[in-house]
Amino acid sequence: METRKTFDRELQLLQDEMLAMASMVESALIDAVESLKRRDMAWSRRIMAQDHQINKKRFAIEEEVLSLVARRQPMASDLRTIASVLEIAGELERIGDYAKGIAKINLLIGEQPLLKPLIDVPAMAEKARSMLNRAMEAFVQRDTELARSIPQEDDDVDCLYDQVYRELVTYILSNPKNLEQANYLLWAAHNLERAADRVTNICERTIFTVTGELTELDTDESKCNLQ
Amino acid sequence: MTAEEIKLETRNYSMYYGNFKALENITVQIPAKQVTAIIGPSGCGKSTFLRTFNRMNDLIPGARIDGKVIMEDQDIFAMDVVDLRRRVGMVFQRPNPFPKSIFDNVSYGPRVNGIKDRNTLMEIVERSLRGAALWDEVKDDLNKSGLALSGGQQQRLCIARALAVEPDIILMDEPASALDPIATLRIEELIRVLKENYTIVIVTHNMQQAARVSDYTTFFYTDESRTGQLVEFGETRQIFTNPSDQRTEDYITGRFG
Numbered sequence: 446m447e448t449r450k451t452f453d454r455e456l457q458l459l460q461d462e463m464l465a466m467a468s469m470v471e472s473a474l475i476d477a478v479e480s481l482k483r484r485d486m487a488w489s490r491r492i493m494a495q496d497h498q499i500n501k502k503r504f505a506i507e508e509e510v511l512s513l514v515a516r517r518q519p520m521a522s523d524l525r526t527i528a529s530v531l532e533i534a535g536e537l538e539r540i541g542d543y544a545k546g547i548a549k550i551n552l553l554i555g556e557q558p559l560l561k562p563l564i565d566v567p568a569m570a571e572k573a574r575s576m577l578n579r580a581m582e583a584f585v586q587r588d589t590e591l592a593r594s595i596p597q598e599d600d601d602v603d604c605l606y607d608q609v610y611r612e613l614v615t616y617i618l619s620n621p622k623n624l625e626q627a628n629y630l631l632w633a634a635h636n637l638e639r640a641a642d643r644v645t646n647i648c649e650r651t652i653f654t655v656t657g658e659l660t661e662l663d664t665d666e667s668k669c670n671l672q
Numbered sequence: 673m674t675a676e677e678i679k680l681e682t683r684n685y686s687m688y689y690g691n692f693k694a695l696e697n698i699t700v701q702i703p704a705k706q707v708t709a710i711i712g713p714s715g716c717g718k719s720t721f722l723r724t725f726n727r728m729n730d731l732i733p734g735a736r737i738d739g740k741v742i743m744e745d746q747d748i749f750a751m752d753v754v755d756l757r758r759r760v761g762m763v764f765q766r767p768n769p770f771p772k773s774i775f776d777n778v779s780y781g782p783r784v785n786g787i788k789d790r791n792t793l794m795e796i797v798e799r800s801l802r803g804a805a806l807w808d809e810v811k812d813d814l815n816k817s818g819l820a821l822s823g824g825q826q827q828r829l830c831i832a833r834a835l836a837v838e839p840d841i842i843l844m845d846e847p848a849s850a851l852d853p854i855a856t857l858r859i860e861e862l863i864r865v866l867k868e869n870y871t872i873v874i875v876t877h878n879m880q881q882a883a884r885v886s887d888y889t890t891f892f893y894t895d896e897s898r899t900g901q902l903v904e905f906g907e908t909r910q911i912f913t914n915p916s917d918q919r920t921e922d923y924i925t926g927r928f929g
Contacts (some may be wrong), residue, residue: 448926449925521915521920656916
């Protein structure tokens, strides 16, 4: 094992960076929805600014991946790990973008009060965050069983999305003036639904890292699926 | 792999130096007109295995074998060894041109085989030097000593010398390990071109080189007994991205060896 001490340390640091990025993204997701719920414009602006930090982290990970490939010429499971980290960092960046989008929606809604107190949207955010957190755990532990089980929870997020959709349509039908805000809120929910989809992609990378197989973990037959 | 695609084959092949068993029970099929790399830690029997195919191990006192080595349905140990070595050329780690002119180096084999006509020899020399991607660099000075060439050129001269007797198979024992990176890349490019017409078996310590140049990879391993065993044979792409055996994984990722 001694022969690889430095390389193993470099691989560990790379994965630590990825975990740090995931943690930033988890916070952004929850905070963005919370700032929308509380109508806290200043907070939303800070979240939007912080997305820059997430993107910088992604670039740093990409640079480290390229450096490792060039210096170490990784093979087999090392190569799969490094390729997966790059892919996961890309997925995390996109989830960060969804969080930023939700913060922006808060600004776009402006001074109007919310049509209704937000309940399902924060539930979606918490569900997506929890899925992301466990997906990262599955990757770090190389736990394929956990990685396979998480995408099944995507149905719950889809169901919440359908619920939000139906509710907002009712608001629009009852008063067409609600159209604009309902549309914004639907877009926020859509962002969360997409965030959960990207967690599935991360789980696929865990399977790839462990087994070398590229498989889709999507559940095609969602109970409730508007897409 | 279908039968007609197999050029070389070993069946339950074991090899001994006196009482020492150097290779144990190797069964492998080497596909025709493909590059097969042999990798493994030092002392695992890679070169011994390679030298089986032109019976160079016969020269070592006390060497004996069990099992069969087949080249196109013929048992190589039942073949005339001179004929076998004409059909199975070899290139070594250190370029070893004869202390003769470039022309004489390349025409040596054909001359030994009885070709005397100067024009025929000239044709063979040109064709072989072109085949080894050396012609353009030496065509104006074929009388220059082979030893006056650079290391990379000398190695290509040795490849031209092997091609001159029109072999079917070329064995390469770490052919680029004594060369600089550019000369190494030239040899690797050449291997890619040569495989259109020849079956190539290459021993290399350089994992990236094996991954770059070969179509199939054979991983040899040895334990305290120092007897070489075949652990895994497969498509190079699979061996280097997702090997089946943990020992292959550990070796190619530098966990031992």
